[in-house]
């Protein structure tokens with residue numbers, strides 16, 4: 001089994017190496033050309049003029065006015081599909097899990113497929129493919145998807161996707177700039193802007209494309225704002241990125257770097273002290289800090305309040321990829337921005353509808369100005385077909401359901417707390433990363449879980465650095481307390497867990 005869509009690409013060790021290289025280079029004050037006078041990096045840093053955030057508005061304005069002078073500002077072309085489907089009217093919501101919830105966490109496998117999966121995983125005892133009762137499990141409980149609220153199978157979501165598909169087909173037949181921007185897409189954009197408390201929102205084909213589009217737009221700011229000449233070193237954009245950010249952020253930054261007017265620093269994972277030093281020593285004004293909110297492979301949160309504090313101090317543009325926390329965190333599902341009540345302190349919020357919304361497609365919640373710039377410069381937005389109309393309708397309905405069925409958020413956090421109680425592990429989110437070490441050991445653990453009827457993926461390089469291979473477990477509101485008990489029981493039979501509560505003696509810990 002592969003690692004699915006979570007590849008973090010060349011991050012981890014390679015990124016850390018780059019951080020230290022950079023630290024010793026430009027930022028430490030050794031940049032050629034006499035621009036950097038400071039001898040060493042210190043937490044206090046040099047006396048910098050603190051930049052108010054309006055500076056970023058001004059740079060984006062300048063970029064837009066230069067694009068406008070060249071006739072290069074683009075905007076999506078709104079199309080109205082006449083519709084007899086009123087999405088808000090049709091909506092039925094529920095107070096508790098329904099039988100449909102099971103189908104979002106249960107998968108059935110043909111025996112032959114199951115055997116094939118097992119053959120791909122190492123076995124210390126040869127080709128043994130049966131469990132203790134001599135049977136194949138047949139049905140697996142999924143603990144590796146990202147459908148955190150179980151919305152992918154919700155009746156209202158199914159209804160929306162099928163009704164709109166019957167009425168309009170798939171659409172959208174082109175990119176948003178051509179003919180792929182329907183009233184369904186606009187409804188979804190407005191709903192996401194409201195959820196994230198931003199002025200506007202831009203849909204992208206996927207979450208991956210959203211990060212790529214934003215980064216390529218950021219990468220164009222310095223050359224556009226000086227227009228007609230090469231920006232000086234101080235006029236470049238500098239991006240500070242957490243070492244464990246998602247592959248789509250990394251690839252977006254690589255694309256931005258190709259524009260040659262971008263400088264990049266990778267700071268150690270969640271290390272605000274190092275970030276502060278890097279920021280303090282950097283003379284470039286156009287600073288951007290980008291981070292995942294909830295890290296997809298580690299399950300830990302970015303220290304958002306510290307980032308907000310540093311933003312006030314250094315005046316950078318704060319960009320958060322809220323892919324895994326959207327709809328999961330915050331009273332109304334507004335993600336980490338709502339959880340920390342810092343909507344006004346995060347400038348751009350990127351996300352995806354492929355996780356807790358249970359659908360597909362990416363988004364960038366931002367100001368109207370940024371939206372205009374990304375529409376004009378974000379290559380993965382401009383040169384890609386927008387997502388299908390039924391998906392836009394289903395995603396909109398998923399957002400409404402997530403807002404109304406608040407119990408789903410309560411349920412998933414209950415599952416997190418049950419897992420924590422049963423295992424004694426200090427887990428803080430529905431993404432649980434059990435680091436095992438070698439690739440072989442992780443694959444073996446995954447095989448044992450499979451034999452016990454659980455789909456738990458082993459995550460290996462290049463997704464994570466060598467020797468930090470792990471089992472990545474994801475919890476869902478559609479899991480029951482009993483699922484968690486059985487999962488922990490199976491885990492305790494294949495890896496060392498600090499089991500603290502035996503829960504009616506059901507857990508057969510081997511510790």
Ligand SMILES: Cc1ncc(COP(=O)(O)O)c(C=O)c1O
Nearest residue numbers: 005206207208246296323352354
């Ligand atoms: C943090 C993060 N950002 C972006 C993405 C990409 O989202 P999508 O699957 O919609 O392309 C992912 C998905 O793996 C992710 O984990």
